Every structure is written in structure tokens, then in C-alpha cells.
Amino acid sequence: xxRDASDVAADSAILSNFTWEDIDKKTFAGYRRRYQTQHPDxxxxxxxxxxxxxxxxxxxxxxxxxxxxxxxxxxxxxxTPQAIREWRQRHLIDYRLVPASADxxxxxxDRVAWEGNLLDAFDAIYPRLTSDLxxxxxxxxxxxVDQSPVHVAFREALVNLLVHADYxxxxxxx
Numbered sequence: 001x002x003r004d005a006s007d008v009a010a011d012s013a014i015l016s017n018f019t020w021e022d023i024d025k026k027t028f029a030g031y032r033r034r035y036q037t038q039h040p041d042x043x044x045x046x047x048x049x050x051x052x053x054x055x056x057x058x059x060x061x062x063x064x065x066x067x068x069x070x071x072x073x074x075x076x077x078x079x080t081p082q083a084i085r086e087w088r089q090r091h092l093i094d095y096r097l098v099p100a101s102a103d104x105x106x107x108x109x110d111r112v113a114w115e116g117n118l119l120d121a122f123d124a125i126y127p128r129l130t131s132d133l134x135x136x137x138x139x140x141x142x143x144x145v146d147q148s149p150v151h152v153a154f155r156e157a158l159v160n161l162l163v164h165a166d167y168x169x170x171x172x173x174x
Contacts (some may be wrong), residue, residue, distance in 0.1 A: 010168050011073035014060055015087060018070045020050070022083035027119050028053075031078060076167060081116040088167065093121045095128065118162045129154045 032052065036045045044055045053059040058074025061067075070079075075087060084091050097110035110128060114121040133154075135146050
């Protein structure tokens with residue numbers, strides 16, 4: 001709660017000495033494509049990369065100090081694993097599928113230990129969460145919709161977990 005009480009949100013802090021070289025180009029391009037698909041009418045899709053990243057909070061200019069650069073949010077969203085490790089020495093997103101049986105000798109049945117950005121972590125974990133769910137089929141206009149309310153709930157829960165974790169602690173993991 002103390003971090004949230006700050007005048008500047010923790011994820012909007014500018015990271016000194018981090019540059020565009022610290023952003024994974026493939027991940028960022030994939031995010032832009034997703035964004036364009038989901039929001040085809042917004043003007044942001046026509047912005048250049050830096051202005052787009054600024055519009056979504058991943059790049060910022062401080063009007064008082066004149067400093068500008070990649071923000072914590074930008075680095076976490078699409079940063080390279082090396083850049084994230086340089087900022088946060090022990091960055092680990094640890095997904096484990098725990099056995100349903102409490103008396104099982106197995107500590108987990110499936111695991112993803114992810115040390116990279118949040119977008120790629122989502123892409124690695126979400127299919128595992130939903131692989132056993134029945135996949136419905138329906139059309140909305142000419143678009144195929146193959147997600148159930150459970151798919152939506154799992155996606156929302158995973159996004160919330162990834163986005164709202166406390167990344168200010170340098171040695172913690174999820």
C-alpha cells in the first residue's frame with residue numbers, strides 16, 4: 001500500500017540508461033499486431049514505435065527534469081531477458097501445476113520457470129492453463145469465437161497476476 005501511495009506509479013518510473021536496445025523487437029511487434037487487431041479504430045495504431053510505447057505507458061518524458069526513456073512498465077512488458085535481469089537481479093515468473101491429490105509425491109505436474117518479459121510469459125503459460133478446456137465454436141458475424149467464459153476468466157486471472165505483482169522487490173518471484 002505504501003508503494004501505491006506514491007505520487008508516481010512504480011511502473012511509470014523512467015529507467016535511466018535503458019534504451020530501445022533493451023526492448024525485444026519481436027515481442028513488441030507482436031504486441032502491436034494484437035493491439036491493432038483488438039483496437040482497429042484507435043489512432044495509436046498509426047503511431048511510430050516510440051510514440052506507441054509512450055501511449056501505452058512504456059516510454060515517458062518527465063517534464064520537470066527533462067529525462068525520458070523506457071519505463072518499468074515498458075521493460076516488464078516487452079524487455080529482453082538480459083535487460084530485465086540487469087534491472088531486477090532475480091526475476092522469475094514461476095507457474096506450477098500442483099497435483100490435485102494432497103498425498104502425491106510429486107511437487108508439481110507441469111512447470112514454467114520464466115525469466116523474460118510479461119508478454120512472452122503470458123504466451124508460455126496461458127496455453128497450459130486452457131489446454132484441457134472444451135473449446136466451443138460459434139460465429140459473431142464472420143468471426144470465429146472459440147472461447148468459453150472459463151477461457152476468459154483464466155486469461156483475466158493470469159493477466160491480473162502478471163500485471164499486479166510487486167516487481168519493486170528485486171529478489172522476489174511470482
